[in-house]
Amino acid sequence: MASHMWQKSSYSHEGANCVNVAVADDGSVRLRESDDPGTVLTVTPAALRALIAASKAELLPAGRW
Numbered sequence: 001m002a003s004h005m006w007q008k009s010s011y012s013h014e015g016a017n018c019v020n021v022a023v024a025d026d027g028s029v030r031l032r033e034s035d036d037p038g039t040v041l042t043v044t045p046a047a048l049r050a051l052i053a054a055s056k057a058e059l060l061p062a063g064r065w
Contacts, residue, residue: 004030 004022011019018034029048031041043051 006030006032008034 004024006020006022009019009021020032020034020037022030024030024042027045028042029045031043031048032039
């Protein structure tokens with residue numbers, strides 16, 4: 001796997017379970033949890049925007065995504 005510039009979510013603060021995000025060379029977005037950095041979810045920017053928008057609109061039940 002290529003080396004990415006991972007950034008920690010601003011919502012993670014100093015906790016042990018942090019969400020990290022990086023943009024790959026192909027423009028896809030990579031997501032991982034700091035406690036399991038070997039597991040990486042790859043999504044398109046459009047899919048991530050849709051997930052965030054749905055979350056903000058409360059269209060997704062809590063804990064179901």
